[in-house]
Amino acid sequence: MSQKLTSSFNVPSLYVHVPFCSHICSYCAFSKTANTGRIDAWLNTLEQEIRIAAPVYETDSTDSDKGESSDQRQPGLVPGRFFQTIYIGGGTPSALDEEQTARLLQLLEPFRPDESRLAQSDLPFEWTIEANPESLTAKKIRLWKKAGINRVSLGIQTFNDERLAQIGRYHTADESRKAVELLKAEGIENICADLMYGFPGESLEELDRDIDAFLELEIDHLSIYSLILEDGTLLARQISAEDIDGDLCAAMYERIEERLTKAGYVHYEVSSYARNGRYGLHNTLIWEDGRYAALGWGACGRDEKGLYDHARRFDDYLKDPSARIYEDDPNPSFDALMTGLRTIWGVDLDAWQKRYGIDFYGKYKAVLDRWKNDLIIENGRLGVSRQGMERLDSILVDFLDAE
Amino acid sequence: MDQKNIRNFSIIAHIDHGKSTLADRILELTDSVEKREMKDQILDSMDLERERGITIKLNAVELVYHAKDGQDYLFHLIDTPGHVDFSYEVSRSLAACEGAILVVDAAQGVQAQTMANVYLALENDLEILPVLNKIDLPSAQPEVVKEEIENLIGLDCSDAVEISAKSGLNVDQVLEEIVHRLPAPKGDPTKPLQALVFDSVYDPYKGVIAWVSVKNGEVQVGDKIRLMQSGAEYEVTELGVRTPKLLNKKKLSTGDVGWIAASIKDIKTVRVGDTITLADNPTAEPLAGYKEMQPMVYAGLYPVDNARYDDLKEALEKLQLNDASLHFEPETSQALGFGFRCGFLGLLHMDVIEERLEREYNLNLIATSPSVIYQVHKTDGTVEEVDNPAALPPAQKIDYIEEPYVRAEILVPKDYVGTMMDLCQKKRGEYIDLQMIDDTRMELIYEMPLSEVIFDFFDRMKSSTKGYASFDYTFSGYRRSDLQKLDILLNGQPVDALSIIVHKDFAYNRGNAMAVKLKDLIPRQQFEIPVQAAIGSKVIARTNIKALRKNVLAKCYGGDISRKKKLLEKQKEGKKRMKMVGSVEIPQEAFMAVLSMDDDK
Secondary structure, eight states, X not given: OOOOSOSOSOOOEEEEEEOBOSSOOTTOOSSOBXXXXXXXXXXXXXXXXXXXXXXXXXXXXXXXXXHHHHHHTTTSOOTTSOOSEEEEEESOGGGSOHHHHHHHHHHHGGGSOOHHHHHHOSSXXXXXXXXXXXXXXXXXXXXXXXXXXXXXXXXXXXXXHHHHHHTTOOOOHHHHHHHHHHHHHTTOOEEEEEEEEOOTTOOHHHHHHHHHHHHHHOOSEEEEEEOOOOTTSHHHHHSOGGGSOHHHHHHHHHHHHHHHHHTTOEEEETTEEESTTOOOHHHHHHHTTOOEEEESTTOOEEETTEEEEOOSSHHHHHHOTTOOEEOOOSOHHHHHHHHHTTBTTOEEHXXXXXXXXXXXXXXXXXXXXXXXXXXXEETTEEEEOHHHHHTHHHHHHHHHHTO | OOGGGEEEEEEEESTTSSHHHHHHHHHHHTTSSOTTTXXXXXXXXXXXXXXXXXXXXXXXXXXXXXXXXXXXXXXXXXXXXXXXXXXXHHHHHXXXXXXXXXXXXXXXXXXXXXXXXXXXXXXXXXXXXXXXXXXXXXXXXXXXXXXXXXXXXXXXXXXXXXXXXXXXXXXXXXXXXXXXXXXXXXXXXXXXXXEEEEEEEEETXXXXXXXXXXXXXXXXXXOEEEETXXXXXXXXXXXXXXXXXXXXXSEEETTOEEEEEOOBOOXXXXXXXXXXXXXXXXXXXXXXXXXXXXXXXXXXXXXXXXXXXXXXXXXXXXXXXXOTTOEEEEEEETTTEEEEEEEESSHHHHHXXXXXXXXXXXXXXXXXXXXXXXXXXXXXXXXXXXXXXXXXXXXGGEEEXXXXXXXEEEEEXXXXXXXXXXXXXXXXXXXXXXXXXXXXXXXXXXXXXXXXXXXXXXXXXXXXXXXXXXXXXXXXXXXXXXXEEEEEEETTEEOGGGOEEEEHHXXXXXXXXXXXXXXXXXXXXXXXXXXXXEETTEEEEEEEEOOOOOOOOSOOOGGGHHHHHHHHXXXXXXXXXXXXXXTEEEEHHHHTHHHHOOXXX
């Protein structure tokens, strides 16, 4: 088991959801709307949400005593206080035009940590924004950079133009390459590519071509997902789960791991690869059972009370942006295992037992026996073997069954 | 109400010919329920019934009909349970009646179950009132169908009412016909009480509720009654009728059809078909009752969770109350633990019982593949009856085996006769006869092994004739057959609950099909699992369930956590329906694999 990445659970993060897309991709099940005409209304509401959720917004940034006590309350939205990471996801954050982008960044500006605070952390500050190749412009990148954004996650999906059309993406492989060049030229070094595999009819050779194309980009992070047919998506209506060959998907998963590892990337989470230490910090904190605040319609957060979401309907959000709807989550201790086991760092069992007041070994003895070849306990951390990670859900079902 | 103004009748029909719809219309026309509220009201009262543990089916309703002659008539409509399309339940209802309305689909004509039900009605000396339904369908051919009924069944159809139960057309005429053509109950209210128990259910508050048809005499609240078979005596606490709400009354008299509660806690003392009489003034003779139906099909029922064995036992006892044809006794399986070997009248019956156990008693069950009763003649000259393939004696101790045969009567359109004969042949059928019914249809008669009939015959008949064929079967006797036990080994271990008995000529194909089917049904697990089919020690088919390679959801970010957890919960629910046998998890369906596999593969 590798040493863990972070030093404590309680490094809060902030997730901001931009629920707009210029169009809807056929496989996507995230909260989004293609009605970009409502962006301005949304920005106004977001501003309202920030004001309500962060009552110290106006006065606090200079009052250090008050700030200190607010910090104890983390991970509430305390501008100027410490968020180790900010992640702007979507939707398509890059679908905002330059003016809208500037406004969003201005609203988030107070959440950017100050230098002195950063110096106290053993982790870098990471501010990520998701972007699509076709909506990327030099001007937007400059705005981002100026605001403090230092990482861009690019929705490339595949370098096969026919596939891109099939899954309803509006960009081409060429545009993806140009987008990476543009980011690098503008000084964004920390780039993540999002790819998919396991398309109906995709062969290992086709996958190899995608991996080749990715490696040519010379970027440090890859998130690569097998295509999931989510209920309620257009794609799920177009093809059936039976069109996707499970064995082939497994072979692809293994091929990706083999080739990326050879190229110097660390397979640090089920679907994530990084080199040069550029792990996706925001998501890693969440996988390590961190607390994260959420802003914007469609954004989910977790505080000490549990997982929460905003109003389900966009119009309801506009009416009451600060409403937090807590999920029925009877066993958050399981959530911590579910996400923690996805990474090579696994779960710190002492911390877990302390946090949830559960005797891990007593409760899960049968699961540990049953999966003794796939589950590893080392230095007080529970992790899964390479094979175990590939069939993690089967293991997790047994953990869930022991609840 | 005067006894001569009482009419007790059932509605009989082939499945889907419109029996329930007609019953609904009759309820409306007699103002038993408002047309507008019809559905709601009936559902409401059913919810109530459920809460009180009374059966969900509408089994006997009392209606008042104001006839055109100016008089009021009391109707007892006794429902023939719609979900079980075999004769036993129907015959129970019919024994409580004097008449039956025979509903025939004017487009489809006489079907196998039409005939079977008519024969039952005739056996019970019922007056039969033929009614042609769905007369508004463009394909309706009432004249042709009337002729068919006259030719096939010998019923005079000159006065048959042509109706549309759906639209309500001419249903009022049916009511008049009931008044004029069906006889009033004949009994004598001054004689000692004779009440036929045609159904019974368990109510947690009232105890056993017996549904009765009073043939002679009368019974009142406070009377001491005797159940003639068991000799048990109880004091009547409540009685009444259903309208279709339960309605309490002070007494039930000759010709009445209603319910009796007497704080009966011991459910075994009330048998359907028994006669209830008064303890102080008993009748000398019980009513004819029903002939005990012998189960034709046996299967093991096991709780997935072994701890629920006692719950299963209690549930079976309660179900047996209104289903005397259900037999069960404890058995043990190496693979499945403690359970019951249950006898059923047929596969549908088995399905219904299984579903009721799961739904009404919240049990999670595994049913093993159904088996018939084999007569095993052993080398020592003794004969053993075997209803569980796992219990078949070793081959060297068997002289020969006999299996039950049935006479199958199949009504089939001319164009499909060839297809149907092929199917019967494949099922080891022996051709007996083929007769023209009319210009378009023929009746095909085969003698077939019952084990082949229960083994997906019905589904294949329906699919190979586009649903046009219908059939009925009756037990015809035992015949000697060349049979063998086919064992299934998972991960090298025989699983007794998966053993089946097959004809020698089919052993190889079935073994293969079974192995392939199990490979499809058993989900991949941590390790590779060899699936083998064997006769004795000889492996005749083998396949492998590959080890699970990949089962991990690609994405799990902050916003995915609850969705992801739901997916895992779903997988967990799926696992709950699996049984751990040795180190292998086997889903429920796998134990029934034999029923759904394709022989031709």
